[in-house]
Amino acid sequence: SAVISQKPSRDICQRGTSLTIQCQVDSQVTMMFWYRQQPGQSLTLIATANQGSEATYESGFVIDKFPISRPNLTFSTLTVSNMSPEDSSIYLCSLRSFWDEQFFGPGTRLTVL
Amino acid sequence: EDKVVQSPLSLVVHEGDTVTLNCSYEVTNFRSLLWYKQEKKAPTFLFMLTSSGIEKKSGRLSSILDKKELFSILNITATQTGDSAVYLCAVGRRQGAQKLVFGQGTRLTINP
Numbered sequence: 001s002a003v004i005s006q007k008p009s010r011d012i013c014q015r016g017t018s019l020t021i022q023c024q025v026d027s028q029v030t031m032m033f034w035y036r037q038q039p040g041q042s043l044t045l046i047a048t049a050n051q052g053s054e055a056t057y058e059s060g061f062v063i064d065k066f067p068i069s070r071p072n073l074t075f076s077t078l079t080v081s082n083m084s085p086e087d088s089s090i091y092l093c094s095l096r097s098f099w100d101e102q103f104f105g106p107g108t109r110l111t112v113l
Numbered sequence: 114e115d116k117v118v119q120s121p122l123s124l125v126v127h128e129g130d131t132v133t134l135n136c137s138y139e140v141t142n143f144r145s146l147l148w149y150k151q152e153k154k155a156p157t158f159l160f161m162l163t164s165s166g167i168e169k170k171s172g173r174l175s176s177i178l179d180k181k182e183l184f185s186i187l188n189i190t191a192t193q194t195g196d197s198a199v200y201l202c203a204v205g206r207r208q209g210a211q212k213l214v215f216g217q218g219t220r221l222t223i224n225p
Contacts, residue, residue, distance in 0.1 A: 045212035090154050100145060101161050107154030
């Protein structure tokens with residue numbers, strides 16, 4: 001399966017600032033996704049990162065708050081903008097394989113003070 | 114609304130025991146059911162099930178899907194302390210939204 005890397009692994013940020021999370025895959029993939037896992041909760045899809053076009057956002061998530069880039073088939077970024085303590089979560093990038101299996105990156109643990 | 118429910122939410126057993134984790138779902142246009150193990154941050158893929166009655170096996174772990182009754186089980190035999198983790202069940206749909214719908218997870222603790 002493809003190797004997924006994310007950075008940063010963790011960060012502590014101040015309220016009102018923004019953080020960009022990078023996701024790199026070692027092979028070209030069509031479907032890439034960004035998920036969030038709030039403390040004590042399960043995973044929730046933020047958006048599907050589309051190569052060459054705007055991301056497709058799930059209900060409750062907007063582009064101004066979570067802008068996503070997907071410049072090519074191996075890389076994507078998620079920015080968490082104007083952060084508040086409620087944004088403290090684990091952020092995970094994910095890809096779907098040719099056989100429909102879905103794999104997750106190592107995650108970014110974000111704490112907002 | 115799509116729903117995935119896991120039970121139990123928490124389970125504590127002794128090393129060597131066998132455990133069965135449950136996942137039931139109500140999802141339109143079902144495509145697949147996936148099991149993950151989450152120890153720290155990243156969920157690790159275990160199995161993907163698409164057909165009823167066909168057991169998938171990997172070492173001491175096995176899983177099976179019942180599409181008529183809308184549930185799946187994950188079995189772990191001869192448990193070890195390294196099996197302690199949160200086990201997540203997720204369901205994918207055939208059409209429309211590409212997202213996986215996740216259950217709330219089962220926290221499994223294996224005591225030595």
